Amino acid sequence: MERFYYGKTINEFVLENDDAIFGALNRAESFATAKDQKNAWNEEIVLLKTILPSYSGSVFFEYSIPRLGKRIDVVLLINGIVICIEFKVGADHFERADREQVWDYALDLKNFHEPSRNLYVAPILVATDALDEPFELKTCNYDDKVYTPLCANAANLKSAIEAIVTATMPSFMEGNAWARGRYSPTPTIIQAASALFAKHNVENITRCDAGENLKTTTDFIIRIIEHAKTNHEKSICFVTGVPGAGKTLVGLNVAMKQFEKKEPAVYLSGNGPLVDVLTEALARDKVRQEREAGHKCTLTDARRKVKSFIQIIHHYRDNALAKLKMPIQAGKLEIDPSKLQKHEKDGYSEVEHVAIFDEAQRLWDQPHLSAWLARKKNVQNFPMSESAFLIWSLNLRPDWAVVVCLVGGGQEINSGEAGIAEPIRAANEIFPDWNVFISPQLTTKEYAEGNVDALLCQNTKVKREASLHLATSMRSFRAENLSNFVGQLLDRDATAAKTTYASFCANYPIMLTRNLAKAKAWLRKVAGGSERYGMICSSQAFRLRPLAIDVRAKPNIVDWFLDDITDIRSSLFLEDVATEFDIQGLELDWSCLIWDGDFQYATDKWIQKDFSGGNWKNINSPERQAFQVNAYRVLLTRARKGMVICVPEGDKGQPPDATRRPEFYDATFDYLKSLGLKELT
Numbered sequence: 001m002e003r004f005y006y007g008k009t010i011n012e013f014v015l016e017n018d019d020a021i022f023g024a025l026n027r028a029e030s031f032a033t034a035k036d037q038k039n040a041w042n043e044e045i046v047l048l049k050t051i052l053p054s055y056s057g058s059v060f061f062e063y064s065i066p067r068l069g070k071r072i073d074v075v076l077l078i079n080g081i082v083i084c085i086e087f088k089v090g091a092d093h094f095e096r097a098d099r100e101q102v103w104d105y106a107l108d109l110k111n112f113h114e115p116s117r118n119l120y121v122a123p124i125l126v127a128t129d130a131l132d133e134p135f136e137l138k139t140c141n142y143d144d145k146v147y148t149p150l151c152a153n154a155a156n157l158k159s160a161i162e163a164i165v166t167a168t169m170p171s172f173m174e175g176n177a178w179a180r181g182r183y184s185p186t187p188t189i190i191q192a193a194s195a196l197f198a199k200h201n202v203e204n205i206t207r208c209d210a211g212e213n214l215k216t217t218t219d220f221i222i223r224i225i226e227h228a229k230t231n232h233e234k235s236i237c238f239v240t241g242v243p244g245a246g247k248t249l250v251g252l253n254v255a256m257k258q259f260e261k262k263e264p265a266v267y268l269s270g271n272g273p274l275v276d277v278l279t280e281a282l283a284r285d286k287v288r289q290e291r292e293a294g295h296k297c298t299l300t301d302a303r304r305k306v307k308s309f310i311q312i313i314h315h316y317r318d319n320a321l322a323k324l325k326m327p328i329q330a331g332k333l334e335i336d337p338s339k340l341q342k343h344e345k346d347g348y349s350e351v352e353h354v355a356i357f358d359e360a361q362r363l364w365d366q367p368h369l370s371a372w373l374a375r376k377k378n379v380q381n382f383p384m385s386e387s388a389f390l391i392w393s394l395n396l397r398p399d400w401a402v403v404v405c406l407v408g409g410g411q412e413i414n415s416g417e418a419g420i421a422e423p424i425r426a427a428n429e430i431f432p433d434w435n436v437f438i439s440p441q442l443t444t445k446e447y448a449e450g451n452v453d454a455l456l457c458q459n460t461k462v463k464r465e466a467s468l469h470l471a472t473s474m475r476s477f478r479a480e481n482l483s484n485f486v487g488q489l490l491d492r493d494a495t496a497a498k499t500t501y502a503s504f505c506a507n508y509p510i511m512l513t514r515n516l517a518k519a520k521a522w523l524r525k526v527a528g529g530s531e532r533y534g535m536i537c538s539s540q541a542f543r544l545r546p547l548a549i550d551v552r553a554k555p556n557i558v559d560w561f562l563d564d565i566t567d568i569r570s571s572l573f574l575e576d577v578a579t580e581f582d583i584q585g586l587e588l589d590w591s592c593l594i595w596d597g598d599f600q601y602a603t604d605k606w607i608q609k610d611f612s613g614g615n616w617k618n619i620n621s622p623e624r625q626a627f628q629v630n631a632y633r634v635l636l637t638r639a640r641k642g643m644v645i646c647v648p649e650g651d652k653g654q655p656p657d658a659t660r661r662p663e664f665y666d667a668t669f670d671y672l673k674s675l676g677l678k679e680l681t
Contacts, residue, residue, distance in 0.1 A: 005029065005062035005071075007179055010052050010078075013059045021045050025061055040089040043128065044074060051158040052076075055165070058175025065108050072105045076161070077178055080171030082109060082121045083164060085157075091127035094151045097564070099125050103149050103529035108185070110146050115173060115181030122147040122164045128154040135163050140528045148528070188532075188587055188640070190561070192249050193278055194285040196256050197306075213472050214246050218253045220467045221404055224437060225258070225354055228400045236391065236403040236427055237437035238360075238420070241470030242483050244637065247406040248274070248585060250470070251356040254404060255309045258354055265354035268313040268390075270362050273557040274585040275312050280558045282306045313357065317386065320393040321379065331383040333392065353401055355394055359585065360405035361420045363387040388426035395431055407442065424455045435461050439468035482508065486636040489675065490629055492606070498675045505676065511644040512672055513680040514665075516547050519592045519646040520574050522680055526642065531589035534560065534571025536638060538631050539579040541596030542611035543659050547648065549577050549594060557582050580631040583638050591639040595647045597664035599632055601671040616659060644680065645672060 005028035006021060013021070025041050041061070048059065057078035062071040076083040086102035088095075106123040109116040133151045140146045152160040187195065217239060228235050241247045251267050258265035269275050283302035290297035325336040357363065363386040364372070373379040384392065387405075394401040407420050420442065427436050436459055443452045456462050472480075481500050488497035501510065509526075513519050523533040537544060541551050555576035559569035568575060571588070597616060600607040608628050609616040619625055636643075647669040650662035673679060 002028075002179075003064045003183070004060040004075075004179060007058065007060040007175070009175060010055055010057050010059050010076075014049055014053050018042070018045050018049075021061075028062065040073075040087060043089045044087050047128075047154055047157065048074065051161065055161075058178070060175075060179055063179070065105055070101075070105070072102075077173060077175050078161070078165055079168070080119055080173045081164060081168050082106075082116050082119050082178075083161060084109065084121065084123045086123070086125050088125070088127045090129060092129040092131075094125055094127050094130055094133065098127075099149050099151065100530040104531075106146050106149075107140075107529050107531070112185040113181060113183050115178045118145075119171060119173060120145045120147070120164075120168045122168070123149040124157070124160050124164075125149050125151050126153065126157055127151070132156055135160060137163055137167050146528070186640075188589075189246075189248055189274075189585070190277065190281045192246075193252050193282055196249075196252055197282050197285065213470055214250055214253065216467045217250050217470060218257070220465060221250070221254050221402075222257060224435075225254075225402050228402050228435075229353070232400050233435060234395065234397075234401045234431070234433065235435040235437065236405065236423065236431075237465075237468060238405045238407055238423075238439055238442050239468050239470070240407050240439040240441040242472070244483070244587070244640075245470035245472060247408065247470060248358055251358050251404065251406050252278075252310075254354070255356055259309050263354075264352040265309065265356065266316065266352045267310050267356045267358065268316050269310075269358040269585070270313045271359055271585045272312060273582050274358075275310060276558050277561045277586060279303060279306050279310055281562055282310075284562070313363070313386075313390070316355075317390060317393075318377075320389070321373075321377065324379075326379070328379070328381050328383065331381065333383070333389075335396065352394075353397065353399075354404070355390065355402075356404040356406065357387070357390065358406045360387060360407050360423060363390070363422065365422060384430075385422045385426065387423040388430055391423065391426055391431055391434075395434075407439075421452065421455060424452065424459075428455065428458045432459070432461070435463070437463050437465050437468060440464050440466060441469045480504070483637055486633055489636070489672075490606075490633060492601070492603075492671075494671070494674055501676045505678075509642040510677050511642075511680050512669070512677040513644060513646050514649045514669060515680070516592075516594065516646050516648070518680045519594075519644045522644050523574070523590050523592055527590050530564070531641070532561070532571060533574075533590040533592070534588050535574055535577045535592045535594060536583055536588075536635050537577050537579060537594040538596060538598055538628070538635065539581055540598040540610060540628065540631075541579075541594065542598070543616075544577075544594055544596055544648070546651075546657075546660070547594070548575075551577065551579055555582065561586060580634040584634050586638070588639050589641045591635075591643040593635050593643060593645045595645055595665075595668060597650075597660065599628060599668070600664055601668040611659070614659070616664075645677070647672065 006024045008016065022041055022045065026038070052059065055078050057076060060075040062073065063075045064071050072084050073087045074085040076085065084102055084105045086098060086105070088098055102123040102125050106121045110121050130151070130153045132153065135150050137150070138148055140148060147164070150160045150163070221237060224235050224237055227233065239247055239250060255265045255267040283299055283306050286302040286305065287297050287299055323335050323339045325334040366383070366385040369386050370382040373382045391403055394403055405420070405423055427434055438456065443456070481504055485497055485500040488500055511522060527533050535549070537549065537551060539551055541549070544551070553576070555578060556569055557578065559567060560571045560576060560578060563570040565572040567573070571578070577594070598609045598611065600609070606629070608619040608625050610619050619628060647665050650665045651657035651660040652662055656662070
């Protein structure tokens, strides 16, 4: 299928009958076309036919931007310049959201459409009945050859196009080659989930190499599910991936494919912020899609539908707990028949055959879960870890079941997190009849401290499958080596980190400053369209309060991630700060990491501190030290396009604030600068 509804040379378009053009547009639309859309097409055709005869090039109507789930109204290719036009027929003023929308189209083409990568891209917002606004032709602050949007009306659209064409160095690009060029997007998890929910294919909404990887992994998991179903078997598989590779996207893709086949599957995550943000984003998008199609849909109904296959793992766990026989005797779990509903006579806990556990390494170990259940639920002597119990609940099915564990390496940031060793141990000791499929990367040092091989050798039903590892990061599409750089930075391998950063700094800037106001100004300067930016810091960064940052003041993460710059709760307002707990699994386009004295550089080690009783105290527990390193790993890998790191100067007063001495910060700043990070002026 063509990526556009209608595409011709400008000369062919000008000479073609208006009805023929309209008919082509109408036939290409798979849904019943609303009257307003038909009227808009007619006006666009008539207007462009009066403007374009003096130009040569190509014109495309309804050009698809699958990552955004949108279509550009019109794209003109003139002198090798890509002009994106968003029409608001009948509008008498220019809305901020519409300006952002057409700017997003231009940025998307520049970043992800290969033929546009070296061309100038110019967005124009046309409100046909608006008053004239002066044209200011300037490029974006960071995205080379992308103009900021021009605002035009029907009367001066020709002048806007002429301003772009005369001010821009021409190049050559043939229209068909441009239109059919490879589109290689890397969506945010929110954008990708929304596109999947709208029934797009994962390979169409991600860039070619990442999309093929995601498709291969998804297809293999689906084959495991089909085999288990056909042969009445039970299987568990472990999916690994570099940071930002799309493990969550694989889980959602599998859940949605099962959902479409009317075979229940559930995506489960213990990451509350991720589930909350995804649920709300998908629900809002569902309402928008339904209303655009002329259907009624309330936000409550949309949320209910989304929650049928995306759930907080603790709710799923508690539902299974409610059916247990109490008290627990001799360390053995049993279903209490009196607590079952009529449809649960077979004794299984849930209707789903397939459960996908995202961030499976974060599930609680047995001591932590047992203590929590005793304290909060009055369930005494609970004998299993969280992962073992969740597998147990699927094992109750009399026919077949599949568990998919999505695993991040070096991502444990909470006490009580069992790591990936626990579900493997459960498969070995409690569920020996389950098939086990693992990514070969599961045996590296990032997972269970490299002890996975020792656990796997105890199980004869283990099969290794290369397609269960996602090797391509989608988050940092400008810096494939960002995760390597962050690892080297945290390992204090300055030589390697400097070399790695030099390899991608031209495409992915990491700036450095000691002034938070400068950091905020830089974020506002580099971001374009609806790109997301925000401030992040460690959950232990308690001495940022003099900078008006209090980590104890928790943001509503749904508002923080989804609301626009007009809402003070939005990340874009740069007032509320998110921590590693708020942002793990999610991402920003640009970030400002404020680095406190809880993590101080020294030549032989990181000095790790916890703020307690009004003073910094050393963290001596190896487990807690690992959590803190992982917290900074999470924070340093949240931005897709670039970041600024702000290391405060500390208090230089006499006497200085003992909790904010300059020496708590200076060595860290000097270390980061030595890696090649450029200081903001």
